[in-house]
Structures are given as structure tokens and as C-alpha cells.
Amino acid sequence: MLTSTLALPRLAWRNLWRHRRRTLLLLLVVAYATLTIVLFWGINDGFIQSILYGNARYLGAPVLITTPAYFQDPDPEQGLPSLGFLSQVETQPGVRAAAPRLEFPGLVRSAYAAEAVRVRGVEPALEARVSRIPSAITQGRMLEKPGEVVLGQQLAERLDVRLGERVVLDTSALAGPQALGLQVVGLVRSGVAPVDRGAVLVHLGDARRLTGLATATAVALDVPRGQESRLARALNLELPPGLRAYDLSQLLGGLAEALQTRQGSVFLIGLLFSLFAALAVTSTVLVSVLERTREFGIMEAIGMSPQRLAQVVTLETILATALGWGAGLVLGYALNYWMAVQNVLGPVFASYGAAWEILGTGSEIYTAQSPWYALFAATIIVLAALFLILIPARRVLALNPAEAMRTE
Amino acid sequence: MNLRLLLLLGLLCLGPAGAATDPQAVLKAIVDNQRGGSLRATLTLSITRPERQTQFVLEVVSDGNDRAITWVKAPPKEAGQAFLRVGDNIQLYNPSLKRVLRLPPSGRSDSFLGSDLSYSDLAGRDLEQDFIPRVETESDSSITLELIPKPQAPTPYGKLVLLASKPGFVPREVRYYDQRGQAVRKITFAQFAQVGGQSFPTQTTVEDLLRPGHRTQVVYSNYRFGIAVPESCFSVRALEAGC
Numbered sequence: 001m002l003t004s005t006l007a008l009p010r011l012a013w014r015n016l017w018r019h020r021r022r023t024l025l026l027l028l029v030v031a032y033a034t035l036t037i038v039l040f041w042g043i044n045d046g047f048i049q050s051i052l053y054g055n056a057r058y059l060g061a062p063v064l065i066t067t068p069a070y071f072q073d074p075d076p077e078q079g080l081p082s083l084g085f086l087s088q089v090e091t092q093p094g095v096r097a098a099a100p101r102l103e104f105p106g107l108v109r110s111a112y113a114a115e116a117v118r119v120r121g122v123e124p125a126l127e128a129r130v131s132r133i134p135s136a137i138t139q140g141r142m143l144e145k146p147g148e149v150v151l152g153q154q155l156a157e158r159l160d161v162r163l164g165e166r167v168v169l170d171t172s173a174l175a176g177p178q179a180l181g182l183q184v185v186g187l188v189r190s191g192v193a194p195v196d197r198g199a200v201l202v203h204l205g206d207a208r209r210l211t212g213l214a215t216a217t218a219v220a221l222d223v224p225r226g227q228e229s230r231l232a233r234a235l236n237l238e239l240p241p242g243l244r245a246y247d248l249s250q251l252l253g254g255l256a257e258a259l260q261t262r263q264g265s266v267f268l269i270g271l272l273f274s275l276f277a278a279l280a281v282t283s284t285v286l287v288s289v290l291e292r293t294r295e296f297g298i299m300e301a302i303g304m305s306p307q308r309l310a311q312v313v314t315l316e317t318i319l320a321t322a323l324g325w326g327a328g329l330v331l332g333y334a335l336n337y338w339m340a341v342q343n344v345l346g347p348v349f350a351s352y353g354a355a356w357e358i359l360g361t362g363s364e365i366y367t368a369q370s371p372w373y374a375l376f377a378a379t380i381i382v383l384a385a386l387f388l389i390l391i392p393a394r395r396v397l398a399l400n401p402a403e404a405m406r407t408e
Numbered sequence: 409m410n411l412r413l414l415l416l417l418g419l420l421c422l423g424p425a426g427a428a429t430d431p432q433a434v435l436k437a438i439v440d441n442q443r444g445g446s447l448r449a450t451l452t453l454s455i456t457r458p459e460r461q462t463q464f465v466l467e468v469v470s471d472g473n474d475r476a477i478t479w480v481k482a483p484p485k486e487a488g489q490a491f492l493r494v495g496d497n498i499q500l501y502n503p504s505l506k507r508v509l510r511l512p513p514s515g516r517s518d519s520f521l522g523s524d525l526s527y528s529d530l531a532g533r534d535l536e537q538d539f540i541p542r543v544e545t546e547s548d549s550s551i552t553l554e555l556i557p558k559p560q561a562p563t564p565y566g567k568l569v570l571l572a573s574k575p576g577f578v579p580r581e582v583r584y585y586d587q588r589g590q591a592v593r594k595i596t597f598a599q600f601a602q603v604g605g606q607s608f609p610t611q612t613t614v615e616d617l618l619r620p621g622h623r624t625q626v627v628y629s630n631y632r633f634g635i636a637v638p639e640s641c642f643s644v645r646a647l648e649a650g651c
Contacts, residue, residue: 105512111564111586112618147560165587168562172512177496179562 008308012315019288026284026317027324030384033277034328034377035335040273041376042336043345044266045368048259052248053225057132058192060251061220062228065089065235068244070217076104076173079217085240086219092238094223094231097129100216102207106171108151108200110159117155119169119200121207121216130222133188133199139163140186146206149182152199153189163187169202175212182206191350221245270376278383282391285317285384289392296396297404310393317388321381329374339367431541431553437577438553438570439535441606442597445472449631450481455523458621464521469651475642479650486521490647498527501647508644524593524614524624535570538563549574565592578607591617603633 016023056062065085070078083100090098102121107114124143128134133150134142140163143150149167151159161167161184170179188199208214223231228247235245252259289296296309304312339345345365453464464486470476480489488503498511511527520527539555546552555568566587571580578600584593594617597609610631616622641651 109564111566111584111592166557166564166566168564170562172497179496181557181559181561181563 008311009315009319012312012319015312015316016320019292022284022288022291023320026281026288026320027327029280029284030277030321030324030380031328031331033273033280033380034325035332037270037273037277037377037380038329038332038336038373039339039367040270041373042332042339042367042369045370046340046345046366048263049225049368050365051255051259052252054192055252055255056228056248058136058190058195060248061130061218062223062225063221063232063235063245063247064218064251065221065239065243065245066218067242071244071246074103074217076102076211076213076217079213080215080219081242083215083219085243088238089219089221089235092231092235094227094234095221096224097126097222099123099126099130099220099222100204101127101218101220102204102211102213102216103218104171104173104207104211106169106200106210108149108155108159109168109170110161110165112160113158115155115158115198117198117200119171119202119207119210121202121204121211123204127201127220130220133190133195133201136188136190136195137186138189140184142186143201143203144185146203146209147182148185148203150186150188150199150201151184152196153187154196155198155200156184156187169200169206169210171210173211173213175210178210178212180206180210271379274376274379274383277380278387281317281321281380281384282387285313285388286392286395289313289395293399293404294406296399297401297406300399300401301405306397306399309399310396313396314385314388314393317392318381318385321384325377325381328377332373332377333369336367336369336373340369341366429543429546429551431543432536434543434551434572434577435536435539435541435553435555435570438572438579441576441578441608443472443606445603445634446470446637447472447631447633448635448637449628451478452625452627452629453521453523454625454627455521456621456623456625462522469637469641471637471642477641477646477651479647480521489521491520492642492644492647494642499644499647503648506648508647524616524622525626535568537561539568541570544569547574550580551577576607579609593617599627601628601631601633608633 065080067078067080070080072078079102080100086098086100089095100123104119104121106117106119108117108119122131122143124134128142137150138153140150149169151161151167156162159167163184163186166181166183168179168181170177172178182202186201188195188201190196190199202210204216221231229249232245232247232250239245299309300306343364343366345367349365447468447470449468451466451468453466455462455464463483464480465482466478467481468476468478474493474495476493478491480486488501490501492499492501500509500511501507502509518527519525520529535555538561539557541553541555544552544554550571550573553570553572555570557563557565557567564586565584566589567585569583569585571582572578573580579597581597582595583591584595586592594615596613596615597611598613599609599611600607601610602608610628612626614624614626638651640646
């Protein structure tokens with residue numbers, strides 16, 4: 001009976017529940033480690049997605065169509081030759097909205113101070129469909145007509161201007177040095193430092209008047225999350241010569257590379273988590289083996305070979321860790337899902353203040369969900385099995401039944 | 409009494425005040441006094457701060473309209489710097505770098521030689537173009553104009569109050585108010601030179617009313633008005649070589 005293939009798992013399973021407290025302890029250790037790993041990756045990926053999402057929605061766009069020259073040197077002189085392609089882009093499957101933008105460097109002045117800024121000329125109704133800045137206006141309203149300006153709240157504070165007051169915008173582009181007085185109609189408080197410190201939104205008509213560019217410097221597209229690269233590639237096959245669609249990772253440039261580099265180090269941290277969890281499992285099993293020396297001695301005395309015994313111990317551990325893993329996954333994914341639909345992390349991270357706002361995540365941070373997290377957590381089982389073969393199983397193999405039976 | 413007669417009576421009642429002073433014409437007369445025509449002069453720029461005082465000697469050549477070139481002559485540490493304004497374009501010559509730089513829009517609010525004047529002031533736009541004048545008070549010896557910015561006029565101020573003496577509408581003082589009614593800056597004019605029937609102020613003092621003790625005074629000397637200024641004076645080459 002003992003020699004049959006199925007007998008070992010059955011014996012291991014029975015042994016697990018003969019030592020309930022020990023098994024529950026092992027199960028708890030693994031469940032906790034699994035939950036931690038699932039949450040760790042969920043928060044990490046969610047955080048990175050929040051940075052990308054924040055940068056896309058507040059600072060850039062999920063996909064941006066412009067000229068390669070403007071992409072290299074963002075000067076209005078390198079702007080779009082025409083906006084004739086706009087209707088073609090709007091009908092592209094997956095493109096939810098397209099908004100022309102005219103961005104240019106300028107100087108914004110009040111009666112008390114002046115600040116160098118990057119100005120974004122927008123079509124007010126369309127911009128709200130591709131950017132979150134309009135929805136982050138906490139005082140006043142979004143632009144409605146030319147002659148108005150929306151400022152980041154911190155910028156307005158530095159300039160000491162209030163709603164309804166006038167600021168002057170100076171620039172020098174195709175039209176030569178130009179200046180315009182604009183009435184402040186809205187203040188943005190997004191929780192994204194570059195936006196709150198420097199956002200300047202003006203009507204596209206005013207931007208055209210100031211720069212002398214009759215078109216726009218780019219067209220921002222709203223596309224479903226995760227579809228940015230695919231749609232940019234598809235658009236590049238359709239766009240007229242001299243225009244290119246850039247996806248989020250291309251638009252973010254250095255930031256995207258930095259995030260990828262960071263992912264490498266985060267993976268190592270995740271592996272360390274698994275390693276510590278596996279060591280905790282191994283030490284629990286080792287204590288259990290030491291406590292069960294007499295029992296093992298009897299089992300060997302009644303005919304079980306040391307190899308079989310070692311296999312039973314390893315199987316017991318694998319079953320217990322698998323159960324703990326399963327329980328940890330259920331709890332981890334449930335908690336992760338809750339934090340993916342509720343903005344639990346946003347207020348927590350917001351408490352770090354300005355140091356956090358500079359990353360551009362916005363005030364909402366959600367966890368990410370991926371089946372890969374289950375696999376990452378499974379490394380605990382693999383590592384625990386490896387350590388078991390190295391330490392407790394070898395101890396079982398070296399057991400002398402006569403001595404073992406005398407052990408108290 | 410018919411309607412035509414009523415209108416005539418109304419016009420007669422309003423007539424004397426309206427006909428006496430056209431605010432636009434007064435503003436033009438004041439601005440004309442400030443322009444003075446083509447000029448070559450030495451300027452002494454005195455900058456007063458609560459803790460120190462600095463003085464620069466400049467030489468300026470202007471066509472009296474929108475072109476001017478300025479060289480710094482003293483102190484020796486700053487000498488050699490030069491500034492060329494053609495319309496709204498300003499270029500700077502840096503003798504250390506031996507290079508001419510175009511002033512970017514972001515640099516226009518920078519202080520000119522650390523004074524209370526900014527580069528924007530040097531490229532100052534016409535008051536007539538950006539403001540709607542209204543006579544605030546008027547007497548036999550003076551007139552006060554209130555200048556309200558036109559819609560979208562490139563000025564951050566809520567209003568300007570311009571005081572001029574009569575006859576001749578000689579500019580005496582300009583007060584700049586923010587949009588909350590607080591005076592933030594004051595420019596006073598003194599020591600007038602008679603140039604072709606106009607009074608040109610040869611002493612201008614700029615005071616920052618928000619920062620007590622911050623004052624800049626510009627005094628013209630060795631001035632010659634109405635001279636013929638060669639075109640080459642307003643070139644990039646003249647920044648380094650002079651003219």
C-alpha cells in the first residue's frame with residue numbers, strides 16, 4: 001500500500017491534519033507572504049500606471065500626433081502644416097476624441113511678478129475629452145471664449161492674481177514678439193506638481209494670435225488605457241507624410257526609461273520577499289521535523305524507507321504551502337480589487353505632499369490587477385521546496401530509526 | 409417743445425466741458441512730450457536699495473520712435489554691455505562671451521541692470537494703443553487722466569493715473585494701480601528740456617511702492633536732440649563696435 005504512487009500524497013495530506021496547529025501556522029505564513037506579494041505587485045504596477053496615466057492626462061496625452069521636427073524641438077515654428085487629417089483620425093477605431101493643441105513658451109506677468117511658462121492653447125470643449133486638467137479646476141471655470149486664461153493654483157499664488165483679474169502673456173514666435181492681456185477665469189488644483197505650479201491654458205484662437213501659427217503644434221488623442229502603442233502604430237500607417245503619432249512611452253521619454261529601470265529593481269525586491277517567505281516556511285518545517293523525530297523513527301522502523309519519508313515531508317510542505325498560497329491569493333486579489341476600485345492609496349500617498357506631487361500621479365492611485373502576481377507568489381512554493389530538499393529532507397534521510405525512537 | 413430742441417439744449421449744456429478737453433488728444437500731447445524725437449545722450453542710472461546704491465553711466469542713441477541702442481560705459485566691471493531695441497525685439501551684447509543674445513520672452517520681465525526698470529519697460533508699448541483715457545480732474549495748471557486698459561491690452565495693471573501740467577501737457581507723474589486699486593509703482597518726471605516746442609523730461613524717477621526704499625533715477629546729460637542717426641546704429645554690429 002505504502003509503495004503505491006497515490007499513497008504518498010494521501011499520507012502527506014493525512015499527516016497535515018494530524019498536526020493542525022502546525023499546519024495552520026505554516027498555512028498562515030504562506031498565505032500572508034502570498035497576500036503581501038500580490039499586494040506588493042498590485043501597488044507597484046498601479047503606482048506606475050498612475051504615473052503614466054497622470055502624465056498622459058495632465059501633462060501630455062495618451063497619443064499625440066505632431067511633426068517629427070516638433071517632437072525633437074517643440075517650437076511653434078515646427079507646428080502642423082494643416083489640420084486636414086483631423087476628420088480621418090477621428091474616425092479611426094479606438095480613437096475616442098481628438099483635440100488640437102498649440103503649445104508655446106511664454107512669460108506670464110501680473111502687476112507684482114512674472115513667470116516663464118509653457119502655454120497650452122486649446123479648444124475648450126475638446127480639451128476636456130483628452131485631458132483631466134479641465135476637471136481639476138477647483139475655483140472658477142474652464143475657458144469659454146478668447147481673452148480668458150486658466151492658471152495652475154500655485155502659479156496664480158506666485159503671481160498673486162485672483163479670479164477675474166488680468167495677466168499678460170508675452171511670447172515670441174512666428175508673429176514676432178506679441179503680448180495679450182487675459183482674464184483669469186479658472187484655477188487648477190490637480191495634485192500634480194507640474195500642473196499646479198505651471199499650467200497655463202488659453203483659447204486656441206489666442207494661441208494662434210500670439211504665435212502666428214494658423215494650425216496647431218499637435219493633436220492630442222484620447223484612446224483606451226493600454227491601447228496607446230497599438231493605436232499609434234495603426235495611425236502611423238494612415239497619417240499623411242510628415243506627421244507621426246507618438247504613444248505615451250515615446251512622449252514620456254526619460255521618465256518611461258526610468259520607470260522600466262525601476263521595474264528591474266522592484267522585481268529583485270519581489271524575489272527577496274519570496275525568498276524570506278520560503279525561509280520562514282523552511283524554518284517552520286525544520287522545527288516540525290525536529291519535533292517529529294520519534295514519529296519518523298517509528299515509521300522507518302515499520303518499514304518506510306528514508307527516501308519515502310523525505311518525500312512525505314516534502315509533499316506535506318508543498319501541500320501546506322499550496323493551500324496557504326491559494327488562501328493568500330483569494331485574500332490578496334480581493335484586497336487588490338478593492339484598492340483597484342476605491343481610491344484608498346491616493347489619500348495615503350497625498351500625505352507625502354509636494355515630494356509626491358512631482359511624480360504626476362494625481363490624487364487618485366489605484367492598484368493594478370494581473371494573473372502574473374499569482375505566478376510571482378508561487379515562487380514561494382518553488383523556493384520552499386528547494387530549501388526543504390536541502391535541509392529538512394536531508395535530515396530525515398540521515399535519521400537513525402533506533403536513535404530517533406528514543407528521542408522525546 | 410419738440411425732440412430736436414431738447415437735444416439741442418442738452419448738447420449746449422454738455423458742450424463746454426466736452427469741447428474743452430479731449431482726453432485722447434491730451435494723452436497724445438503728453439506722449440509726444442515724452443518722445444522728444446531722435447536723440448544721442450549720456451544717461452546716469454542710479455539704483456537705490458535699502459542697503460546700497462549703484463550707479464551706471466550709459467550712452468544712448470534713439471531714433472525717437474521704436475529703435476534705440478544703449479551702451480554701458482561705467483562702472484568698469486559692467487562696461488561693454490549693450491542693448492539694441494528694434495520694436496519689441498531686444499538683443500543684448502555680452503562682452504565676456506563676445507556674443508549677441510536675443511532676449512527670450514521669459515527674460516522680458518528681468519530687471520534692466522538690476523534697476524526698477526524691466527526690459528519690457530524699455531520696449532514699452534504706447535499708452536495710446538493700450539489704454540482708454542478719461543479726464544479725472546482738470547484745473548488751469550494741471551490735468552489728471554485716468555487710463556483704463558482696453559480689453560486684452562497687454563498690461564497687468566488695473567489703471568494708470570497720469571498727471572500733466574498745463575499749458576503744454578507736460579508729463580509730471582504716472583501712478584500704476586493694480587487691479588485691486590492699490591498704487592504699486594510711481595514714475596515722476598522733472599528737469600524738462602525744450603525740444604522743438606515740446607518739454608522732454610531729462611530726469612525720470614521710478615519708485616516701487618510695494619517695496620519701500622527701491623528707487624531708480626535716470627538723468628539725461630550731454631543730450632542732443634533732432635540729430636541724424638545713421639541706420640548702422642541700429643544694427644547688431646553696432647552693439648559691439650558702437651556708432
